[in-house]
Amino acid sequence: MKIWYPFIAIVLFLAVVSCNSKADKKEENQTKVKAEIPELKLTIDSTKIIAFYTAYPKLAKFQEEVLALYKKNKSTQLWQDNKGVDEFAHTLFNKYKGLEEEGLKANYPYKELNTVFENNADNKLSKEDTDLMISNLFFYYADKVYAGFDEKTTRSLEWLLPRKKLNYQVLTDSIFKKSTISDDHKSKMFSQYYKLRDVLKKYREIEKKGGWKRIEIGDTYKSLKIGDSSQVITQIRERLFITGNLKEDSKSAICDSVLMKAMKNYEVRHGYTPKNTILLEHIDDLNIPVSERIKTIIVNMERCRWIDPELEKGQKYIEVNIPEFKLYLIEDGKIAFTSAVVVGKAMTKTVIFSGMMNNIVFSPYWNVPTSIINKEIKPGMAKNKNYLAQKNLEWNNGAVRQLPGKNNSLGLVKFLFPNSSNIYLHDTPSKSLFERESRAFSHGCVRVAKPRELAIELLKVDPSWTPARIDKAMHAGKESWYTLKKKVPVYIGYFTAWVDRNGELNFYKDIYDRDESLIKLLTEE
Numbered sequence: 001m002k003i004w005y006p007f008i009a010i011v012l013f014l015a016v017v018s019c020n021s022k023a024d025k026k027e028e029n030q031t032k033v034k035a036e037i038p039e040l041k042l043t044i045d046s047t048k049i050i051a052f053y054t055a056y057p058k059l060a061k062f063q064e065e066v067l068a069l070y071k072k073n074k075s076t077q078l079w080q081d082n083k084g085v086d087e088f089a090h091t092l093f094n095k096y097k098g099l100e101e102e103g104l105k106a107n108y109p110y111k112e113l114n115t116v117f118e119n120n121a122d123n124k125l126s127k128e129d130t131d132l133m134i135s136n137l138f139f140y141y142a143d144k145v146y147a148g149f150d151e152k153t154t155r156s157l158e159w160l161l162p163r164k165k166l167n168y169q170v171l172t173d174s175i176f177k178k179s180t181i182s183d184d185h186k187s188k189m190f191s192q193y194y195k196l197r198d199v200l201k202k203y204r205e206i207e208k209k210g211g212w213k214r215i216e217i218g219d220t221y222k223s224l225k226i227g228d229s230s231q232v233i234t235q236i237r238e239r240l241f242i243t244g245n246l247k248e249d250s251k252s253a254i255c256d257s258v259l260m261k262a263m264k265n266y267e268v269r270h271g272y273t274p275k276n277t278i279l280l281e282h283i284d285d286l287n288i289p290v291s292e293r294i295k296t297i298i299v300n301m302e303r304c305r306w307i308d309p310e311l312e313k314g315q316k317y318i319e320v321n322i323p324e325f326k327l328y329l330i331e332d333g334k335i336a337f338t339s340a341v342v343v344g345k346a347m348t349k350t351v352i353f354s355g356m357m358n359n360i361v362f363s364p365y366w367n368v369p370t371s372i373i374n375k376e377i378k379p380g381m382a383k384n385k386n387y388l389a390q391k392n393l394e395w396n397n398g399a400v401r402q403l404p405g406k407n408n409s410l411g412l413v414k415f416l417f418p419n420s421s422n423i424y425l426h427d428t429p430s431k432s433l434f435e436r437e438s439r440a441f442s443h444g445c446v447r448v449a450k451p452r453e454l455a456i457e458l459l460k461v462d463p464s465w466t467p468a469r470i471d472k473a474m475h476a477g478k479e480s481w482y483t484l485k486k487k488v489p490v491y492i493g494y495f496t497a498w499v500d501r502n503g504e505l506n507f508y509k510d511i512y513d514r515d516e517s518l519i520k521l522l523t524e525e
Contacts, residue, residue: 042077044070044128052132058109062139065168069135069175078175079134080127085116088178089134093117096137102145103200103298105523113137142171146188148305149521157518160353161491164190164308191312193304195499200297203290211290212242215283223277228255236278239286240266269506271324273437293497296507299515300497302522307493317489318357318425320446322350323496323508325439327425327448329457335501337457342428342439342447349512350444352494355417356487357425360455362473362480363404364414368393369422372443373400404477412474413451415458417490425490427451440511446492461485 049067053060069078079089093113099106115123116130125133147166148154154163170188206212215235224230234253241249245262252259255278263282264274270285311317312333320327322343329337344350368377377400380387388394392403402408411427421444428447433439441447448454452467452474459465462485473480496515498506510516 040077040080040082040127042080042128042131043075044077044131045075048128049132052129055129056110056133056136059136059140062136062143065139065172066132066135068169069172072172073176077127077131079131084120085130085134088175090117092134092138092141096141099141099144101201102197103301103522104144108137108140138172138175139168142166142168146171146305148302153521154306157514158349158352159303159306159494160351161306161493162308162354163306188309190304190307190309192307192495192499193301195503196297196301196304196497199499199505200294200301203294203297206242207290207294212239214287215239217280217283221280221283223279224255225277226255226257226260229253230255232283233259236263236283236286269500269504271437271506271508273435293507295519296497296510296515298522299518300495302518303493303495311489311491314489316486317491320350320425320490320492321498321508322352322492322494323511324498324506327446327454329454337450337454339451339454340434340439340449341425342430342433342441342449343511344442344444345440346512348443350442350446350492351419351421351423352492353419353421353423354489354491355419355423357415357417357458357490358484358487359416360458360482360484361414361416362470362482363412363476363478364408364410364426365396365404365479366402366408366410367396368400368402369443370399404479406475411447411451413455415448415451415454417488423492425451425454438509438511458484458488 046067049063049070053063070076079086093116096108097106110133112123112125113133116125116133123130143166147164149157151163167188213235215232217232221232224233231253233255234251237246237249237252237259240246240259240262245266246259250258260276260278263278266286267274267282272282272285312330314330316329316331318327318329320341320343325341325343327339327341328335377387377391377393380391384390388400392405392407393400394403402410406412407429409428411429414424414426416424423445425446425448430441430447431449433441433447434449452470455470455474456467459470459482465482473482494512494514496508496510498508500506
């Protein structure tokens with residue numbers, strides 16, 4: 001039997017040599033074939049690009065950017081190689097199909113796009129037009145997600161805050177790096193956008209599971225307090241548990257301190273003054289369907305697209321959120337001061353805009369607007385000859401102004417940031433209004449609940465202006481002006497959904513009915 005061992009060894013050796021020889025020859029042939037296939041190089045010049053937009057006019061808004069893109073790439077293709085449409089293009093298409101995650105609809109205007117990716121056999125586009133179709137998808141996606149509606153549209157929605165300028169050049173760098181258009185560009189977006197996007201995902205998951213049941217109450221329902229027992233309590237527990245307001249659902253029908261604490265937290269985050277009772281209005285708020293909450297989140301994500309992220313990088317600025325009835329002084333990214341505010345009535349809306357605060361006026365006169373003179377003062381004077389004196393008013397060069405003092409409509413101090421709408425922040429003698437949950441009562445200006453404290457915060461940079469000196473100036477009965485050494489930006493915005501610095505989602509009533517028109521634009525696109 002030993003005689004066979006050398007023979008077997010030789011056979012095995014020849015087999016291995018033969019296999020290696022075949023493998024080497026196969027690799028050699030593949031290399032030869034590969035060498036025979038020239039590298040794909042399409043010429044996509046201005047002539048072909050212009051012709052493309054003649055055929056697909058709905059994409060014409062991107063023509064200038066696409067021309068610049070291909071010029072930068074020496075008029076050659078960006079998304080294809082010898083094997084066809086490359087992996088990066090497919091990644092982009094998948095991002096497009098996932099636009100729902102961004103609160104948007106995937107409605108590219110030409111169905112030819114789908115044939116490029118989903119069924120190559122049906123793709124009737126030339127290779128050049130295929131490349132151009134994908135490039136336009138890139139700008140379509142960037143425009144929808146990173147820019148939102150154009151400035152003409154936002155102005156028609158009375159949004160006058162400075163618009164973010166989207167730098168497409170920076171975004172297109174990802175094409176050449178073959179790194180997907182994604183959260184790599186977070187610095188290009190207002191940070192609130194991503195916070196809202198996260199809660200949108202959470203609320204969509206809740207919706208997929210059926211949302212939450214409507215809390216059923218009888219016609220005699222008035223309120224519930226700690227110690228009360230009711231099947232309504234069981235329903236409230238379940239509702240709060242679904243949205244994470246309660247960590248667990250005990251199923252108990254008795255109102256205890258755990259439930260009341262969760263309910264108070266809910267009330268604060270939905271624009272209510274926290275109470276020790278669960279009122280009918282709180283039940284109504286809890287019963288707003290998850291689908292409506294999702295719309296509110298989506299609307300506010302769109303508003304975030306319009307805001308320049310550089311805004312929140314400022315060392316010191318003031319922000320006012322109209323539906324929240326709150327003012328914040330931000331310093332180095334942290335809340336340094338906050339105050340309740342009163343904003344304009346529905347008929348005299350506070351304008352959504354920004355300005356640079358340059359002056360603080362102590363013991364101010366109030367120069368009465370012409371509209372108020374015509375609507376209120378002149379009729380009052382016609383009925384009462386002592387009307388001006390009783391209201392502490394006087395004529396001033398053909399106009400009317402109110403003298404300084406504690407009863408002045410502007411209170412004891414005002415904060416000016418010049419603007420065409422003549423809007424400013426100021427004190428008020430009507431302090432009781434700050435106790436209301438809904439505080440839309442002014443003629444458009446923003447009344448501040450804590451004006452003295454705001455003045456102290458703003459003047460900390462000037463040691464000579466002590467709190468005592470500020471108090472003296474406020475009660476002097478004589479108008480005096482202080483010019484800020486460094487102007488402070490003031491941003492007046494409108495957000496009905498907002499994730500605060502604690503990561504808590506807040507909803508506020510749409511006091512000016514601005515959400516509905518915006519959601520229509522987003523869903524009709």
